[in-house]
Amino acid sequence: MACTTGARSTQRYYSAVILPKFLLVAVVAIIGVTMVMAADPDPLQGFCVGDLTSNITLNGLVCKNPAQVTPSDFIYTGLEKPLAFNKFYRNSVNTAFVMAFPGINTQGISMARLDYLPQGLNVPHWHPRASEVLFVVNGPLEVGFVDENNFLWANTLQTGDITIFPRGLVHFQYNNGSTNALAIAALSSQNPGRQNSGNSVFGTDIPNIILEKTFNLSPEVVVELKKFFKSQAQGKGINEEAT
Numbered sequence: 634m635a636c637t638t639g640a641r642s643t644q645r646y647y648s649a650v651i652l653p654k655f656l657l658v659a660v661v662a663i664i665g666v667t668m669v670m671a672a673d674p675d676p677l678q679g680f681c682v683g684d685l686t687s688n689i690t691l692n693g694l695v696c697k698n699p700a701q702v703t704p705s706d707f708i709y710t711g712l713e714k715p716l717a718f719n720k721f722y723r724n725s726v727n728t729a730f731v732m733a734f735p736g737i738n739t740q741g742i743s744m745a746r747l748d749y750l751p752q753g754l755n756v757p758h759w760h761p762r763a764s765e766v767l768f769v770v771n772g773p774l775e776v777g778f779v780d781e782n783n784f785l786w787a788n789t790l791q792t793g794d795i796t797i798f799p800r801g802l803v804h805f806q807y808n809n810g811s812t813n814a815l816a817i818a819a820l821s822s823q824n825p826g827r828q829n830s831g832n833s834v835f836g837t838d839i840p841n842i843i844l845e846k847t848f849n850l851s852p853e854v855v856v857e858l859k860k861f862f863k864s865q866a867q868g869k870g871i872n873e874e875a876t
Contacts, residue, residue, distance in 0.1 A: 673741035673762075673822050682706045683735030693823070694731060694738045709734040712817075715748035721865070723753035724808075731823040738823060745818040749774070749808035756829050757805045763825035765798040767806070770815040778804035803830055836862035 674692070682702050683694030697706070711733055715725035725748040731738050743763075747755060757779075767776065769790045777787035778798050790796060798804040800821070808814040829836075834844065835858040844855045 673739070675741075676739040678739075680707075680736070681739040683731055683738035685732070685735055694735060696738070697735070707736045709736070712744065712746040715746065718748070718750060718753075719865075722756060723750040724748065724755050726755065730825065740823060741821060743820045743823050743825060745820065747806065747816045747818060749806065749814040749816075751808060751811050751813070753808040753814065755806040756831065757803050758827055758829045759801055759803050760798075760820060760822070760825040760827055761801055763820040763822035764800040765804070765821075765825070766795055766819045767798065768795045768817045768819075769793065770817060771812075772814055773808075773810055774814050774816060775807040775809050776805065778802045831858075832862050832865060834862075835859050836865065 678696075680702075681694075681696040684697040685694070687695040689695045709729050712727055712729055714727075716727045718725045725746075727746040727748075729737075729744045729746075731743065734743070737743055747767075749755070767790075769792055772790055772792040772794065774790045775787070776790055776796055777785050779785050780799075780802060788796060806816065835855075841852060841855045841859070844850065844858075845852060848855075850858075
């Protein structure tokens with residue numbers, strides 16, 4: 634009987650003390666891992682200017698020899714003006730990601746300049762490795778993102794407004810005004826990546842029969858959509874000069 638009582642006491646002790654502590658440690662560990670995975674790895678030194686000439690492959694860029702780093706490595710002037718506008722979507726996306734601005738290597742941040750002609754659209758897309766904060770320099774802009782429940786969170790932003798597009802969620806911007814619009818984006822990765830919704834499906838070699846059944850489309854429509862999106866991916870729709 635004493636043995637039984639002792640066993641029950643031990644069981645209650647493990648249930649009341651040991652297991653809650655284990656669960657607490659597990660929860661903290663999961664939160665910690667989630668935080669680590671939520672952005673680029675933390676830098677291990679003050680700076681690590683990316684060496685674009687290196688052939689070494691790793692998660693990021695190899696550091697340039699500090700003795701060869703100059704002050705000019707920490708500035709980027711490429712966002713001074715828009716790039717050529719896409720003739721179909723009437724927008725221009727000019728990015729300062731790590732391959733253009735190696736000075737941000739290991740810093741977990743990048744920027745982009747977004748210009749929109751009237752009725753200009755930054756098509757629905759997502760960034761697999763970054764959240765995005767958008768600042769409207771010249772508005773208004775119609776913006777929105779779609780959450781995992783397929784609910785659209787949409788707003789009309791005016792000059793000076795900011796918004797957030799969470800990492801990995803489809804989002805867009807549209808200039809419904811009569812004048813040019815401009816926005817600046819800050820992203821939580823040196824290399825956010827970008828996948829356009831249309832291109833990710835119809836700009837690929839997914840078999841036509843799969844797309845026909847998925848979207849209830851005729852074979853002819855699938856062929857035309859693939860032709861359009863593949864031409865966009867090849868840059869054939871980008872030929873208007875920036876104004």
